[in-house]
Each structure stands twice: as C-alpha cells, then as structure tokens.
Amino acid sequence: MAELTIAFVDLTGSVSVFETLGNDRATKAVTKLTQWIGSVGMEHGGKVVKMLGDGVLLSFTNNRHAVDTMVQIQQDHAKRVSYWPNRLKLLMQVGMARGQVVQVDGDCFGDAVNVASRLSDLAGPEQILVTDQVVRKLGPRSGVRSRSLGPMQIKGRVESCEVFRIEWQPEMLSEFLTLPADLHTGIGTGESVFGGIELGWLDVSHAYNLTDLPLKIGRVPEADFVVNDPRVSRLHVSIDIRSGNYVLEDISSYGTWVRFNGTDNMIALRRQECLLHSDGEIAMGAPFSDFSAPTISFKLVDGHMVLGRSAAPA
Numbered sequence: 001m002a003e004l005t006i007a008f009v010d011l012t013g014s015v016s017v018f019e020t021l022g023n024d025r026a027t028k029a030v031t032k033l034t035q036w037i038g039s040v041g042m043e044h045g046g047k048v049v050k051m052l053g054d055g056v057l058l059s060f061t062n063n064r065h066a067v068d069t070m071v072q073i074q075q076d077h078a079k080r081v082s083y084w085p086n087r088l089k090l091l092m093q094v095g096m097a098r099g100q101v102v103q104v105d106g107d108c109f110g111d112a113v114n115v116a117s118r119l120s121d122l123a124g125p126e127q128i129l130v131t132d133q134v135v136r137k138l139g140p141r142s143g144v145r146s147r148s149l150g151p152m153q154i155k156g157r158v159e160s161c162e163v164f165r166i167e168w169q170p171e172m173l174s175e176f177l178t179l180p181a182d183l184h185t186g187i188g189t190g191e192s193v194f195g196g197i198e199l200g201w202l203d204v205s206h207a208y209n210l211t212d213l214p215l216k217i218g219r220v221p222e223a224d225f226v227v228n229d230p231r232v233s234r235l236h237v238s239i240d241i242r243s244g245n246y247v248l249e250d251i252s253s254y255g256t257w258v259r260f261n262g263t264d265n266m267i268a269l270r271r272q273e274c275l276l277h278s279d280g281e282i283a284m285g286a287p288f289s290d291f292s293a294p295t296i297s298f299k300l301v302d303g304h305m306v307l308g309r310s311a312a313p314a
Contacts, residue, residue, distance in 0.1 A: 004059045005066035005098045005134060006112045007046070008120035009037050009073070011054040011090045012268075020087050030054050033090055037073060044069040049108050054090075055120070059108055063098055063137040067144055070094050070128050071168040078126065078169075095119025096130040098137055115161060118154045122274055124265040128166040135164045150245045150275045160242070163275070197239065197246060197276075198299040199225050207301070214240035217284070217296065229294040231285025239276070246300065248282070249273040257283040257293075276300065 011030060018026040034056050038048040041058040045065045049057040060066035074092060081089045097119065099112035112131075119129040135146050145167040151160035198207045199217070206225055208215055215224040218235035227236070233252035240247055250256040250269035259266040260280035266288055267274050279299045286293035 001100045001102050004101045005063045006116040007058045007066055007070055008095045008116040009056045010093050010120045012093055012125045013090050014054045016087045017090060040073055041069055074168050091125035093120055093123035093125055094128040095123055096134050098133040115154055122267060124267045127265050130164050130166060132162040149277050152275050196301045200297040201227050214238050227294050232294055236284050246276040247273050248276055254285040257287045259288055
C-alpha cells in the first residue's frame with residue numbers, strides 16, 4: 001500500500017450542454033475538458049487513475065502538489081468559462097482525501113478513494129472539499145486558505161470526517177483562514193454552539209429548539225415544516241444535530257440544493273447529507289437556477305438566545 005492523495009474531479013452542467021449541443025459535439029467538449037484536467041494533473045506529478053465519463057480520478061504522492069493542482073485547475077477553468085454562455089458552462093466539483101491506497105492493475109482502492117468520491121458528490125460547482133488529513137498534511141504555513149465545515153457523516157463510513165473547503169478564489173477575503181477556531185467550538189462535547197434553527201418560506205416562519213430535532217420538511221401535513229409545492233416530496237429533508245452541528249439530509253425523490261449566504265456556490269444532494277455551518281437557503285425539487293423553485297431560508301441561532309416556536313400569520 002502507498003499513502004496517496006486522491007482527487008475526484010466531476011463535471012456539472014453536462015445535461016444542459018448535451019441538450020444544447022447534441023450528443024456528438026457535447027461528448028467532444030466533455031472529453032476535451034477531462035483530458036485537459038488529466039494533463040494538468042500529470043504536469044504536477046499526478047497520475048490519471050481513470051476517466052469516468054464526465055469525471056477524472058487522479059492520485060498524487062505529494063499532497064501539496066495535489067492541492068495546488070486542483071486550485072490551478074479551478075482558477076484556470078473559471079477564467080475560461082467566464083466567457084461561455086450559461087447553458088454551455090461545464091463547472092467542476094472536486095473531492096480530495098489522503099490515506100493508504102491499494103493499487104491493482106492501474107486502479108486504486110481504499111477509504112481515501114471512497115471519501116474523495118463522496119466529497120466530490122457533496123461539493124457544489126467550483127468547490128474543492130477535502131478531508132482534515134489533506135489540510136493538516138499541508139502544514140500551518142502552506143499559504144493555502146481553507147475553511148472547516150465541521151464533521152460530516154460520509155456514506156459508507158462509521159465515523160464522521162471533518163471536511164474543509166479550499167478557498168481558491170483570488171477575491172476571497174482573509175477571514176477564510178485555515179482551521180478557524182470558532183467553528184470547532186463544541187465539537188465532540190455534545191454541546192452545540194447554536195441554540196436553535198429558524199426556517200422561513202414565503203410568509204411563514206418557524207423557530208425550533210434543539211429539543212424539537214430531528215425535524216422533517218415536506219409537503220404533507222405530518223411534516224414539521226410544510227412546503228406545499230408539487231416538486232417537494234412528502235417528506236423531503238431532515239434536519240438533525242450531531243456532535244454539536246446541524247446536519248441536513250436529503251430524503252426526497254428529486255433532490256435538494258443548499259446555498260450559504262455570501263456565496264453563489266451550491267451543494268447538490270441526492271440522498272446525501274451536508275453540514276449547515278452558517279445561514280443560507282434550501283431549494284427543494286429544483287435548483288436555484290429555477291426562479292420558481294420552492295426555496296426555504298434557514299438561520300442558525302446563537303446558543304445564548306432563548307427560542308420558542310413562532311409562526312408568522314398566513
């Protein structure tokens with residue numbers, strides 16, 4: 001076995017590209033882009049393990065080279081697609097993990113491979129999500145900016161995994177620093193840094209205490225928070241608290257999208273979950289790009305505030 005950093009690069013927006021260009025031209029566009037990703041990886045000492053249709057699996061012996069490569073790929077591609085029509089934009093979501101990997105006949109197997117794949121699924125367009133091992137391997141003076149999203153439950157793993165987002169955009173402010181201490185408060189103690197969560201949809205709002213969790217959002221009256229829209233499943237999402245952090249799980253038929261305040265990036269969920277680390281919005285049954293999508297706002301309330309359920313008049 002070898003200790004490697006695994007990077008999963010997945011393209012988003014391919015459905016729109018295929019609808020616009022047709023199968024032949026879209027396939028050529030996707031293939032050209034994935035080949036470019038692979039070539040950049042190899043230029044930085046990486047190895048292309050395999051191409052996966054609209055995705056690429058790479059491995060790196062050097063962890064720093066792996067992170068720098070993914071940052072360069074996102075930065076270079078962002079400049080390129082800024083001139084593309086929205087319906088033709090192919091964006092990238094990246095998941096990375098480091099660990100012991102078994103290499104057999106050119107393929108890779110191991111926990112790091114599985115986790116990198118899951119993080120790629122959880123990442124939003126133009127995001128790079130990595131495990132704590134990737135960040136800590138960089139060292140405190142790496143100059144790479146990252147932000148902890150707290151522990152996440154990764155499908156297929158018993159233990160939760162602390163996840164970081166690499167802040168690769170040049171315009172990011174210095175507030176996004178590696179290992180911000182405030183996001184670690186309460187982790188592992190069973191105490192939340194938040195006192196409750198507030199949900200809002202149209203003219204209806206509710207505030208929930210920790211004792212009200214887990215709560216379900218859905219279309220039926222039995223849901224704790226009702227959103228009456230045909231695109232919303234009977235029970236669409238569940239919100240619970242784990243290790244002092246709020247976790248949203250998609251349990252729907254058509255998917256859920258999460259976007260945090262201050263960013264246009266979003267996390268697409270399909271029977272998956274993500275950490276609610278700050279205030280934001282939830283789109284259910286349709287992405288935010290659909291202006292008519294049923295969208296819920298959520299706000300995490302400070303633990304020192306006293307919460308009670310409230311509802312605005314209909």
